[in-house]
Amino acid sequence: MAPKITVIGSLNMDLTATSAKRPAAGETILGERFETFPGGKGANQAVAAARLGADVTMIGMIGQDPFGDELTQVLKREGIRTEHIGRADTSSGVAVIQVVDGDNSITVIPGANFQLKSAYIEAKRKIIEESDIVLIQLEIPLETVAAAAACCKEADIPYILNPAPAQSLPREIIDQAAYMTPNESEAAILFDDTDKALREYANKLVITKGEAGVIHSGGHVPAFPVQPVDTTGAGDTFNAALGLKLASGIPLDEACRYANAAAALQIGSHGAQAGMPTHEEVIAFMRQNGQNPL
Known part of the structure; x- marks a missing residue:
């Protein structure tokens, strides 16, 4: 039976401009391409998890x-x-994305995402209780994240907190998470000493390091070598794949290997959701790279 994953988070329309360089303040440049893609960290993680079979x-x-x-x-x-x-009486969220040499910088305008309130989460408690795992990010109000975390704790449902966009967090949100998945810059904002944090949050804190792979208390999980086209959504793909495997009872180190493979496949295409792989594609990719997938 497929794991039941509930994603609590944002839905955005991504407005993506690709150019050879980033404009300086006051500068106008000619870009190469403009495209719109459905996005938002919540929706991205939902799509990635569904493609992988959840x-x-x-x-x-x-x-x-x-x-x-x-x-x-x-x-x-x-x-x-x-x-x-739900549907709020405002505009939907959008993200303005600048892509240069396969890397991106993003400005998010939350819109309706910031109308996702604690009371709405309370009204969805039954959905949370029926989940195998819950995925949460920080493109919604922090009080809503806290309400979701509390619901998960009370229902004894594990949740993965992807602390992006980066910000300081109350201790109880960190403590209630079953897993946390910051990248290097986010980890530096959350913790004064990441080495100490890895020890304190053993088997819980997973720090993603891009092409350098992933570190957690059990060690280092290398990334798969690929040429990036667009890194938008790579972290979301990683989180969805990680959640899928952890909900299936796979150990953290092996779950990270699978998640690294899924993220590597994703960054080979433009758009957050367009290149998100299926489970079969991830398995084939791992085998091509000499890995024995679980």
């Missing part, structure tokens, strides 16, 4: 605009349950 439910908020309609339809086409996505 039974996914999305809890979030969209606005009263065509972007909201499109974002919902995209999730439906992926087989994701969307009946728990």
Whole structure:
């Protein structure tokens, strides 16, 4: 039976501009390409988990605009349950993404995502209780994250906290998480000493380091060598794959190997969701790279 994953988080429309360099302050440059892609860290993780074979439910908020309609339809086409996505009397969230040499910088305008309130999470408690694992990020209000964390704790449901965009967090949110997945810069904001944090949060803190792979208290899990096209959504793919494997009872080190493979495949395409792989593609990729997947 497929693991039941509930994603609590954002839905955005990504507005992506690709150029040879980033403009300096006051500078106008000619870009190479402009595209729109459905995104938002919550929706990205939901799509990635569904592609990998999970039974996914999305809890979030969209606005009263065509972007909201499109974002919902995209999730439906992926087989994701969307009946728990609310509609706020505002615009949907958008992310403005600048891609240069395969790397990206992102400005997020939250819109309806910041109308996802604690009371809405409380009303969805039954959905959380029926989950095998919950994925949460920080593109929604912090009090909503705290409410979701509390619901998970009370229901004894593990949740993965992907602390992005980076910000300081109350200790109880960190303590209640079953797993935390910051990248290097996010970890530096959360913890004064990441080596100490890895010891303190053994088997819980997973720090992603891009092409250098992943570190956790059990050691280092190398990345797969690939040429990046667009890193947007790589972290979301990693989190979804990690959640899928952990919900299936796979040990953390092996779950990280699988998640690294999924993220490596994802960064080979433009757009956060477009290149998210299936489980079969991840398995084939791991075998091609001499790995024996679980």
